[in-house]
Amino acid sequence: MNKPGDSDVKSAVRVLEILELLARSPKALSLKTIVAELGYPKSSTFNLLATLVSRAYVLRDEADAYRIHDAFRNGPGWSSGDEAQLIATAQPLMDALRDAEGETVFLGARRKDGRVKLLAKSASHRAIRFDSDLTGSDPAFCTAMGRVLLSHWRPDKVAAYLARERIVQITDHTVIDRVQIRRIIEAARDNGYAISDQEAITGGSGVAAPVRDATGEVVAALNIATISPRFDACRDRMIAAVIRNAAELSHRLGYKETTKDQ
Known part of the structure; x- marks a missing residue:
């Protein structure tokens, strides 16, 4: 007879073994393959996978195959609570935006130090595309997501970030004049x-x-990234698309346009 809590322990072990299996696999795995590999009942395996998908630890593609989220493959980088829910809500919309525009889509949030943390991405299927790993952090002063996130942060926090960050000439086009950076923000x-x-x-x-949550607070930024010649050719369309989809994601997170901007 199972002791109290035995079933919970068994489920926890199965969740970890599913994650470990997906982390080892270079490609997405079908439910049938996962069941055959681990020897678990199909129904309970499906339910565990559904939970992992809802918490954004695992992604389910158009072919109903499963893969671990890139942010968690090599660890650390596990997320929970609001951040996990944000990713889970955003991913289907990001995939649809990628398919509509043919470009890579990112979701990023502001770290406590002001830099940008990449939370999720939907990489373009084009042979020549923009891409980036979901590791480390990006400067905010020269990136589109960073500028959006700084623009909805307390002025004293922005000032502290700009004083702390190394404002350097990353490319020939990087704006490094702090007055101009503030105007851009x-x-x-x-x-x-x-x-x-x-x-x-x-x-x-x-x-x-x-991207806003139900309270109206800006909790993330949605980004379309591409190679510069394609951006030059489709600039207005991409601007309209990212604004429209960020608004839709905000709506799915519970934001109402009548909510006071914070």
Whole structure:
């Protein structure tokens, strides 16, 4: 007879073994393959996978195959609570935006130090595309997501970040004048989006818009990133698309337009 809590322990072990299996696999695995590999009942395996997908630890693709989220493959980088829910809510929308625009889509949040933490991505299927690993952090002063996130942060926090960050000439296009950087950040708040055009990476451009939670707080930034020639050709369309989809993601997180902007 099982002791109290035995079933919970068994489920915990199965969750860990599913994650370990997916982390070892270089490609997405079907439910059938996972069941055959681990020897678990199909119904309970499906339910455990559904839970992992809902918490964004695992992604389910169009072919109903499962893969571990890139942020968790090599660890650390586990997320929980609001951040996990944000990723789970955003991923389907990001995939649809990627397919509609043909470009890579990122979701990023502001770290406590002001830099940008990449939370999720939907990589373009094009042979020539913009891409980045979900590891480390990116400077905020020269990236589209960073500028959006700074524009909705307390002024004293922004000032502290700019004083602390190394404002360096990353590319020939990087803006390093602090007065101009502040003007760009203010414009991002006024316009509802920010652009980085070859300022963080030569040949790479992108546009980002704010994502709000139910309280109206900006909790993330949605970003379309591409190679610069394609951005130049489709600039207005990409701006409109990222604003529209960031608004839709905010809506799915419970934000109402009548909520007071914070």
